[in-house]
Amino acid sequence: MSADQATGQSLPAEHQERGETFVFHAADMQDPHAVYDKLRAETPVREVLMPNGLKVWMVTKHADARAVMADRRFSSDLVHGRKLVETGSDVRPTQEDYGSQFGRHMLNVDPPDHTRLRRFMAKALTPRRMEGLKPNVSTLVDELLDAIDPTGEVDLVGQFGSPLPLTVICDLFGVPASDRSDFHRWALAIGTDSAPVALTSDNRSDEAKSCAAAMAGYLLELIDHKQRNPGDDLLTALITARDEDQALSSIEVVSMAFLTLFAGHETVVHLIGNGTLSLLTHPEQLALLRSDLSLLPNAVEEFLRYDGPANTSMMRYSTEDVEIGGAVIPAGSFVATILTSANRDDEFFPRAATMDITRPMGGHMTFGHGIHYCVGAPLARIEGRVAFERLLTRFPKLRLAVEPEELVWQSNTLIRGLSRLPVLVD
Numbered sequence: 001m002s003a004d005q006a007t008g009q010s011l012p013a014e015h016q017e018r019g020e021t022f023v024f025h026a027a028d029m030q031d032p033h034a035v036y037d038k039l040r041a042e043t044p045v046r047e048v049l050m051p052n053g054l055k056v057w058m059v060t061k062h063a064d065a066r067a068v069m070a071d072r073r074f075s076s077d078l079v080h081g082r083k084l085v086e087t088g089s090d091v092r093p094t095q096e097d098y099g100s101q102f103g104r105h106m107l108n109v110d111p112p113d114h115t116r117l118r119r120f121m122a123k124a125l126t127p128r129r130m131e132g133l134k135p136n137v138s139t140l141v142d143e144l145l146d147a148i149d150p151t152g153e154v155d156l157v158g159q160f161g162s163p164l165p166l167t168v169i170c171d172l173f174g175v176p177a178s179d180r181s182d183f184h185r186w187a188l189a190i191g192t193d194s195a196p197v198a199l200t201s202d203n204r205s206d207e208a209k210s211c212a213a214a215m216a217g218y219l220l221e222l223i224d225h226k227q228r229n230p231g232d233d234l235l236t237a238l239i240t241a242r243d244e245d246q247a248l249s250s251i252e253v254v255s256m257a258f259l260t261l262f263a264g265h266e267t268v269v270h271l272i273g274n275g276t277l278s279l280l281t282h283p284e285q286l287a288l289l290r291s292d293l294s295l296l297p298n299a300v301e302e303f304l305r306y307d308g309p310a311n312t313s314m315m316r317y318s319t320e321d322v323e324i325g326g327a328v329i330p331a332g333s334f335v336a337t338i339l340t341s342a343n344r345d346d347e348f349f350p351r352a353a354t355m356d357i358t359r360p361m362g363g364h365m366t367f368g369h370g371i372h373y374c375v376g377a378p379l380a381r382i383e384g385r386v387a388f389e390r391l392l393t394r395f396p397k398l399r400l401a402v403e404p405e406e407l408v409w410q411s412n413t414l415i416r417g418l419s420r421l422p423v424l425v426d
Contacts, residue, residue: 036341124237174233270417275303
């Protein structure tokens with residue numbers, strides 16, 4: 001049986017090879033599983049032409065994705081990646097004045113720089129600090145749900161999923177209440193555009209560039225303030241942390257803050273949005289969870305696996321010829337591990353295309369693998385568990401306000417998330 005027969009649908013003609021290259025379109029993000037299923041079944045490691053004109057080797061199977069993420073021959077160093085873009089493609093490199101404030105975070109460097117930065121973050125973002133935010137998360141979730149008008153249509157992404165992690169991050173950073181409106185506005189513009197972590201600037205809006213610059217300037221001022229007036233928050237902890245008598249520079253603290261903002265916001269927004277949609281389109285799973293909320297930790301892991309918020313890992317490039325999954329990726333190639341596809345790999349997850357909140361936990365790739373595994377994963381899990389517990393308890397009649405086919409997914413290839421999730425709650 002062919003991959004097309006297995007998925008029950010065939011791909012449009014424009015997906016057929018252009019020479020030796022498979023063409024991936026921004027519109028494919030409306031339902032990427034059909035494309036990924038075909039690639040995973042037929043050519044799980046292959047070169048793909050991305051919407052911005054960049055050629056990338058896509059890795060779609062679970063075992064191969066883990067292999068790439070654990071292999072030091074694949075570099076995450078953004079500086080060298082930019083040089084490759086300059087010399088190997090017609091896609092313009094990211095502008096230094098736009099990217100320098102956040103370019104040197106943990107996801108964009110290799111050891112030993114990565115090891116050093118991760119040690120600093122581990123000292124600052126401790127399990128105790130994340131667990132200590134749980135009461136704030138519970139209070140905030142209740143406040144956001146209280147503010148929902150039960151008589152009309154509700155955008156669960158815009159009114160609940162997005163403000164929850166943004167406010168938690170403000171608490172984490174120690175952002176004063178008077179500054180939070182601007183902080184939220186900047187963060188939304190940056191996050192929607194994937195600005196802090198994108199490699200190229202072709203599809204980046206002027207608003208996102210302006211907001212990123214404003215956010216960087218604000219964070220530098222806030223860091224300066226906290227150097228003189230330390231508080232019990234993540235920025236102060238990063239400023240005061242020491243590793244072999246060395247401290248982070250202000251620019252490094254800003255870059256770590258941008259990473260925390262992007263990863264902490266986008267992950268939780270779309271965990272809540274995608275997870276809610278998965279429940280509402282699987283009524284038997286929704287009924288099961290409502291009847292036994294002790295399944296919540298398991299359910300959140302299944303939401304992260306089945307249709308999680310991360311479509312791909314950060315871009316890597318090969319420092320030498322590397323064989324992965326029977327294919328040789330040439331030196332100097334860009335490589336993307338497709339987490340959405342790895343999480344639907346039947347060779348690792350039995351009945352991978354089926355959502356099952358009783359599935360044994362573990363193994364999904366949404367938070368990464370190896371040295372780049374997400375430091376903030378425990379906080380995302382806390383936010384997700386509290387959000388779903390309160391949401392399902394508060395609104396027993398929760399249901400979609402539109403047909404699933406009418407929903408619009410972001411065309412962003414890094415993040416898997418809905419633009420809006422219209423629901424009815426009464």
